[in-house]
Amino acid sequence: MIKFLYIFIALFLFGCQGMPSKKPPIHLNPNMDDVERYDAQEKQFFYKNDDRTKRNPIEGTIPYGFYKDDNPEFYLGKNSEGEYLNKVSEILDVDKDFIKRGQERFNIYCSVCHGYSGVGNGLVAQNDEYNVIVTSILSETLDDKSDGYFYDIISNGKNNMKGYSGQINEEDRWAIVTYIRALRYMKDNDNE
Ligand code: HEC
Numbered sequence: 001m002i003k004f005l006y007i008f009i010a011l012f013l014f015g016c017q018g019m020p021s022k023k024p025p026i027h028l029n030p031n032m033d034d035v036e037r038y039d040a041q042e043k044q045f046f047y048k049n050d051d052r053t054k055r056n057p058i059e060g061t062i063p064y065g066f067y068k069d070d071n072p073e074f075y076l077g078k079n080s081e082g083e084y085l086n087k088v089s090e091i092l093d094v095d096k097d098f099i100k101r102g103q104e105r106f107n108i109y110c111s112v113c114h115g116y117s118g119v120g121n122g123l124v125a126q127n128d129e130y131n132v133i134v135t136s137i138l139s140e141t142l143d144d145k146s147d148g149y150f151y152d153i154i155s156n157g158k159n160n161m162k163g164y165s166g167q168i169n170e171e172d173r174w175a176i177v178t179y180i181r182a183l184r185y186m187k188d189n190d191n192e
């Protein structure tokens with residue numbers, strides 16, 4: 001019996017010798033610590049004919065939250081025939097807070113180029129180095145444009161202006177549209 005005790009103590013002491021070792025530690029219970037997996041860009045052997053590990057989604061797959069076909073007016077600013085939505089108020093409740101939200105977002109995202117009043121005199125437009133000619137949001141060329149058109153411009157951009165669908169969510173884009181309406185309204189009414 002006592003022999004076992006010595007062996008046990010010896011093992012115990014060796015086990016805790018605290019000496020650095022280059023060998024990996026003994027892993028008595030591996031659990032699922034070293035499960036085989038593919039790294040990105042690695043070759044895989046499961047699917048024949050196509051070795052890529054990064055698979056294309058199955059046709060028709062829609063990521064959670066990305067189904068937009070049920071409400072094209074809201075998501076795209078157009079109906080399923082491709083006609084622009086006339087007024088934001090047809091699909092969303094527009095109140096003072098909504099326009100204020102649009103003002104805040106406009107000042108953050110648009111004023112750098114279009115200026116706080118929308119006339120196109122933001123800092124970027126003032127700086128010759130950038131060489132972009134920024135359209136005035138109050139311009140007469142936009143008089144006949146619908147709300148859906150403005151939404152489309154914010155989402156997808158035009159020429160030198162890039163789209164903001166990556167930074168601004170749908171509801172905020174509509175809020176900005178209402179603020180553009182407010183700016184244009186103020187122009188038509190002598191900035192009162
Ligand atoms: C980096 C500068 C820049 C920013 C930021 C910017 N724009 Fe523009 N925007 C432009 C330029 C440049 C044009 C002119 C594009 C062209 O050549 O027709 C333009 C054009 C427009 C037009 C007129 C489109 C037309 O049909 O003529 C609208 C409306 C507009 N921008 C709205 C916005 C709104 C709203 C935001 C904020 C979400 C915004 N822009 C942010 C540079 C910018």
